[in-house]
Amino acid sequence: MAAYLIADIEVQDAEAFDEYRKLVPATLEPFGGMYIVRGGAVTPLEGGWEPKRVVMLEFPSMDALQSWYNSDAYKAPKALRGRAAISKVVAVEGVA
Numbered sequence: 001m002a003a004y005l006i007a008d009i010e011v012q013d014a015e016a017f018d019e020y021r022k023l024v025p026a027t028l029e030p031f032g033g034m035y036i037v038r039g040g041a042v043t044p045l046e047g048g049w050e051p052k053r054v055v056m057l058e059f060p061s062m063d064a065l066q067s068w069y070n071s072d073a074y075k076a077p078k079a080l081r082g083r084a085a086i087s088k089v090v091a092v093e094g095v096a
Contacts, residue, residue: 002094003062004036005069008051009085016084023077031068032060058094065091 011017028034037056044050059065068074069091081087 001061001096003059003065004092004094005033005055005057005059005065006090006092007055008049008053008088009039009055009081010052010087011085013084016080020077020080020084023080024074027071027073027077028057028068030073031064031071033057033064033068062091062093 025035034057035055036058037054039053039055042051042054057065059068069078
């Protein structure tokens with residue numbers, strides 16, 4: 001069953017975040033990950049949620065998602081994102 005990583009990101013350091021964006025795609029491929037949403041226009045509809053930047057990644061399974069998120073390949077980019085932005089990140093299972 002597919003799994004999705006959904007992130008609400010508020011960029012604090014645009015230059016460092018641009019470097020992060022360049023590093024991530026190569027880390028996704030070995031885990032079957034791909035971008036579904038990558039910072040497009042956001043239109044709030046209900047509940048007062050007004051994210052600055054939304055990113056959604058799809059993986060073939062929750063195990064693949066967790067393996068990528070905790071991988072050595074993503075360790076340095078994740079730390080860079082931590083310095084460049086305020087992030088709220090969740091992992092969600094898809095439907096069968």
